[in-house]
Structure formats: C-alpha cells, structure tokens
Amino acid sequence: MSTNARIEGESTGLEEGPRLVSGCGLFIADLRPPEVLHVHLVRSLEAHARIRSIETPAASASPGVVGVFTHTELAFVCDPLEWIGPLPPNTRCPPRPALAQWEARFAGEPLAAVVAESVAEARKAAEGLEVNLEPLPGILEPESALLQRVPCVHVSLGGNVAYQFVVSGGDTEEGFRKADRVLTHRIARPRYHPAPLETRGVVARWLESEKRLEVWSSTESPHFLRAQLAGAMRLPQSAVRVFTPDVGGAFGSKLGATPEELVVCAIARIVAPRPVQWIETREESLAFSTQARATSGELKVGVREDGRLLSISYDGIDDVGAYLPIVPGHNPSAEGTLLCGAYQIPAARMAVTAVFTNNPPATSCHGAGACGAGYIIERAMDLVAAALELDCVEVRRLNLFRELPATTVTRARYDSGDFSRLVDRAVERSQYAVLRHETSSRRRKGELVGLGVALLVGIGAQGPSRETGGPAWEAATVHVSADGSAEVFTGGLACGEGHETVLARIAAHALGVKADAVRVGRADTQTMRAGVGSFGGRSIATTGSAVLGAARALERRLRGVAAGILCTSVEYVDRDGADFVSGSRRVSYRDLCLLAHGASQLEPGSSPLLEETFVFEPQGSTHPISIHVAQVVIDSETGEVSVERCCNVRDLGRELDPALVEAQVRGGIALGIELALLAGSPRGDDGQPLQRTFMERPVSRAQGVPRFDISSLPTPTTLNPLGAKGLGDTVTMAAFASVMNAVVDALRPLGVLHVDPPATPEKIWRIVRSCRGTGGA
Amino acid sequence: MKYPVAVSVNGRAYRREVEARTLLVDFLRDHLGLFGTHVGCETSQCGACLVTLDGLTLKACTRLAVQADGAQVTTLEGLLVDGNLHPVQSALLKECALTCGFCASGVVLAAKECLERKPVAGEDEVRRSLEGVFCRCTGYQPIVDAVRSLAAAPVRDLRDGATAEL
Ligand code: FES
C-alpha cells in the first residue's frame, strides 16, 4: 500500500501550485471570449436620492458603444434579486434591483450600465451620461435608523430593521444581582472591506438557440449564484450554468449573488450572441461592494471578587447597509451561541438588531460573522482582569470549561478539545511569564508596551441544516473512467485555499490509488449539479467528508465487480496496492475499470458507470479553537502600534495537510493584525467613501508583521469522518482580539480600559495625548 | 492616433500599434494575451503587475506601452525555461508560499530581484524588498522563508534560470 495516497501527513504542496506560480492561472479577468463586450457601471454619487432622470442619448452615440441600459431596459429580461426559500426568522430582505429604479440607496449603487467594445470606450461614454438625482435625507448612523420619524431606507418595509435575534441562557439579571462587580462598556467594530487581491468579475453569454445562460464568476458559491440568477432571469435553474475560474482570494466578499452579476447576465441576454464581461475596479471593490458589517453595543459583565464570571450580556446594533446581502448560510444568531467563548458562565444573553442604512450592503466577512462574539467575550475577560487587577491568563483559566465535550449556556456544543492544555501550551511557547516581566521593565523605562491574549472558539463547518437556517450539506461525485483515472466533482470547491490538493488526496486514499490518478474538476454547476459552496470553515470538513463518502462507496462497488471477476464473494476481496486480490487470484485496478466499463463482467442489473455521489450533512457545528498571544509596542510620538511578537496555538481538529493549514493560519494572523490596526472603511458625513484605492486603505505588508510562532494541538472532531474542524475565521479573530487586548494593555498605565478597532496611529496618538495632557502617567 | 511599439517579451519579438495612453500592463494582457501579469490596484500599490524591463523590475501599471518600445521585457511566464520552474518559483512552492496565487506575478519577480541584488539578504532586507507587493493570503512569512532558503544559491543560477539564452 505504500505507493498509494496517504490521507494526511507530508504535504505535497498545492496541486494548482505550479500553474499559479508560473502565471498560468486562469482568473476571471483573463477570460477573453471572442467578440466580448465590456460593461462599465454608472453609480450613484448620493447616499440616498430620488432618481429624476437618466439621459442616455449622448452616451449611446459615443464611439464604440453598443448600448446604454437603465432599470427600464433591463426590466424586460430580469427581476430584482430575491431571497429564494424561507428567510431566517425575524428577517426582512427587500428585493435588490440589478439597477436602481426610483431611488438610489447608497453612494455607489449601480444606476446605469454602458456597454462598449472596450473598457476605455465604455468609461469614456459614461462621462456623457446625464444622471439627475434629487438628494434625500439618509440614514448613515445605524443608531439613528431606529429613531422615530426618520427616513426609511426601504419605504415598503415601514421601518429599518433587517433582522433581530436574541440568544440567551440562564438568568442574566440574577447573575448581575449576585455579582460583586458589574462592569459595562460600549464596544464597536467598524465596517471594512476585506480586499482580496483579485477583485470580483463576471462573464456571461446567452445561447439563444438553446435558451441557455452561461456564467463565469469569481464566486465562492456557484450553485447558490445559479439559483439566484435563474430566479431573477426567469429561467429554470437547468438553463443556467455557472463556472468558477481561479479565484484570487475572497474572505467572504464573493459570496452570494450581486446586482453586478445580474446586470451582466441581463445584458448578455439582450446583446446575444455576444458575451459580456465586467471586471470590478479596485475603487468599486473597496468603496461600493459588499463589506463586513459594522457592529456596536453595550457589553455588561457580572463577576465575583475572585474572578468568576456570573453573567454576561451584549446588546448591539449591526449595520447591514442598504440591502441585506443575499448569501448562503446566512445565520446571524450563530454568533450569539458563542458569546460564552471557552468559558463556563452560568448566564449569557446576546441581543442584536440589524438595521438598514444608506451605506453599502454588509455581510459576514471574517469576524463579522460567527466569531464576532469571540471578540466580545475576549474583551470582557480583559476588562474583568483590569478591574480586579488579576492577570489576564489567570482570569481565563479560572473560567475555562475544564472538560469537553460541554455545552455552553447559550447551547453551543463543543464536542472535542482541551482548553486548559491550549492555554498551557500558549503560555509555554510564548514564554508568557518572561514577556510579562519584560513588559513591566520596559514600562518602567517609559515604553508603552502591551501583552494581549485571546482564546477564540469559532465555527468551522455548520450543521445540521434544520438548525442553521440554510443548507449545511455538501455533495460530491467521484467518477472513474475506463482507464482508471478518477475525477472528483463538488459544489464546495476551493477559492484560492488549495483544497483541490486535499480533496484529490482524500479520494485517492479511499479508492486505494495514487493521488495523481485523481483530478478535481473545476467548479461547474453542470458537472456537479448540486452543491452549496466553499465558505466559512466548511470546505475540508464538509466537502472533504462528502468526497470521502463518495470515494468509499465507489471503492465498495469496485470490490463488488472484482468479486465477480475473481469468482469469489466481496468479503474475500483484498487490496494489494491498487490491485484487487483474492487468494492467489488478482485483477489490476486498471483492468478492473476497463472490464467494468465493458459491462461484460458485471452482475446483471448493475451499472457499468463507475460513479458515486454522496451527500454529507454534519450533525452539529464544529468549533475550531485558537489561542493567540501578541506583544505590541506603541510609539508615543506617532501613535503607531508595532506588533513585536505573535504566538498562536490552534486546535482545528485533524489537519490533512499541515503545510496548507499553516499557510492559511499565517495569512489569518496577518489579516487579524490588519483588522486590529489598519482596516476600517470610513465614510464621510455625506456617506461618501473615503477609501477608493490602496493609498487610502492600508493593508498588512511584509515589514508590518513579525514572524509568527504557530503550533497545533489537534483533537479530531467526531462530527465528520475526517475529524477536521475547519478553520473559518477563528485564527484571524484570535489574532485580532489579542492585538486589541495588547494595545489596551499598553495603554493601561495611562488609565485606558478599552480602545475600539482599528487602532490607527491617529487614534492612538490622540488617546496618548489626551491621557498625558490630563495628568496621566 | 496609434503608435507603433516593438518589444521583446520573454525572448519573443512583438510589433503592435497602440494608443498613447495604453499602459504596459494592459498591453501585455490585452494586446499580447500574456495574463500572468495581474492588475490588483491600478494605482501602483500592490505589485501584482511587476515585470522586468531591460533588467529593471518595475510596476507595469506605472508605464506606458510606448515607453517600452525597443525594450526587453520579462514577465512571470518568461521565467519558465523548457517548462522548468525558476528556482525562485520552486522555492515558493516548496514553502507553500502561495495560496490563491493571484500575487504570484509580484511576489516571484520581487523575490527574484531581491536575490539578484543581495544574494544573502537577511530577514529584514527580504521583507523590505517585498514592501511593494501585497499578498493577502499568506502573511508573507513563507515568502520570506522561500527567498532566504535561496540566499546561499549562486547568483548565476538565479539569473540564468530565467534567461539561459542570453
Ligand atoms: S496593478 Fe500595478 S501595482 Fe497594483
């Protein structure tokens, strides 16, 4: 068996690696179907406005222009995007038009599309478009969305609430009464765009003779996109085919269906047979596309003098922007179940009201989703430590769940792991005691140094579907051809995470063949007819389990065929390498596949098609865990925060390809640091974006991050046969929360108890100045 | 008004007519069909459009195609010799320094330039040389490690890996 694929262990690197590293990747902007037309979108310059008129004649007459489209023209071929299927409880999702009809609801909403022979000509023509907008008062601050007599972002809803959820367990009020101290603090996180290096893009073509729409999109969820587009284009799903080319990063920003994708499809139908392409500009990406939602609220913790938490509550407002993004797996209350984090707290309550505003639509990216609660609880732990003058690791240790499995009071079930061991390992690897000591002595010399810890419990693969509010399953098909080569098709394919490699290895292992005998098909809704997507932490845990199931079933079938050929019964068939043997008789894997396809050797009634499909539905959500220790130093002259040390210990369950996991962990840490120190997507008082290029949107750079010390203490989960918990945003959020905690720790000597992210130089400089100015340390 | 441009890209001569405002990166992609050079920002920040022009590594979104007239350009695709990866490319793969791979054009060329300029660069120097390229997926460390793993390799190998015919 030694020549066959192993399911885990040494990394073979990315299967797609050589292709990508030599510039042979095929990203959406690299697709150039012949005769392709280019779309340029004209967007609202106002955050909220009535559309008086859009005059198109001048633009239409511009050289190279094939057409100029507004809502009126597109209405002949498409309807607005709408939520398909049951909405999660207490949720309202107004339809989202391809192009705004009467009203523009955020600065950047698409109003018109100019289609031309080249991007340059489309852009030039757009300058001739006369858009007449009447500005209306808008809602830019989420808090004001809930006031009386304020404008409604969607008049038809008669209010600005998008959704609400309350997750609670135990009696929080009693907990606060019994507590020796009750601490409260307002905490907030800004909206931001995660800024993958590749922007979004879409190509569509209408085949009139077949009445079929072909779509290529840089998406995380091809099947979901197909369903949405088919619905809006008034087509059966079987008439829409979505392909995914290489995706240059996504981080939650390429999920679901967007108006731009619909605009391109609608135009493709009108200008058929010519294909149509739209590639998002960096400005459109940073300023106008779906962002991570902002959230703010009141945190309240009840604690005993000895450091035991009795009760925690968080009452918050989320800003989802002008439309609720139509994404799969929309399950905001999952966040609430994680409010207790790794801690045994008798009572907890999280109540969130999400409101519509005249800001760009916002969804779960990184920590805006399931891990948001992780940040809240980890800030709470540090507030408690500061108030009781306890060490922040001690407070955490005191409150940890001693043993898993355990269920929190908010009904999150942690099936496996060992929090105490993770804390011990992180303390040991980071040399926490030494760092503490060093911190104090540097402080005495006047340096602003801080140490921060965060223990994050995230959500990897969610499940089961009846609880998550959306499909939690994934499907995979494994097909073996007559020559023995195998193909894997799945709806949950990689978006630049290297999953092709791992999925191929899983299938090869189960089939008993070498990994290079298996190819993973590109995401294509026609070859894989049903699927959910690659997002959150589900890819390996859920998709990998589906691949494993399909490959195992197929291997059983092959054994059955072998039994027939070897004139024995199936339980006497063994494998020797790839071959099938029974006693001294043997049939090679290749011969077997050939014979099976020839059908001559098959039992009557059995299929010559060597193919199995398997659907895996997780029976619970996996909870990856990550603990992060960060040390920062603040330059009191400039306010600049530098991260000096990062140490991360993780339990992501079984890691099938540690090298790939480590690459993602390191990337996650760098992003976490960026979220803490740099990322925010500020808008002016008039709702105009202040970040349009990477000159205004700072990102993590090679010199801005230290070396990361990372290690793993895995405990396999029982929730899927691979034992993988997935990664999700757990590591990112652990790094983020620990850096924020470290920043506050550095400012503690000045009397600071909390700082909201991002800890930009300007913000920190102001804090330092105002504290010192008023006679602080 | 169109202007003639004659360039040698990856050792092959091309002649095209372009608008004066055509950027070098668009020229490579749209006119020559070389898609290995990416566009990540259009404002000279991200480095996804790095190419080598007459031995100088630069951002192709900051140059006009007409400025490349008569020049020798090397793009990411041009680093392959007889289908073999350049040592820098192999080192990056070995360290798992690419995830989505969109940044490869920037990372590979910046790494190669760093090694050519300073064959035994220390951690800080390598990081400094990567200042102009963004990678959103890997946290840079594996890239730095890949470059450093080559630090001891003879300079000639690195140069010749790319342009053996010169
Ligand atoms: S596209 Fe040239 S630097 Fe980003």
Ligand code: FES
């Ligand atoms: S690997 Fe995705 S940007 Fe570098």
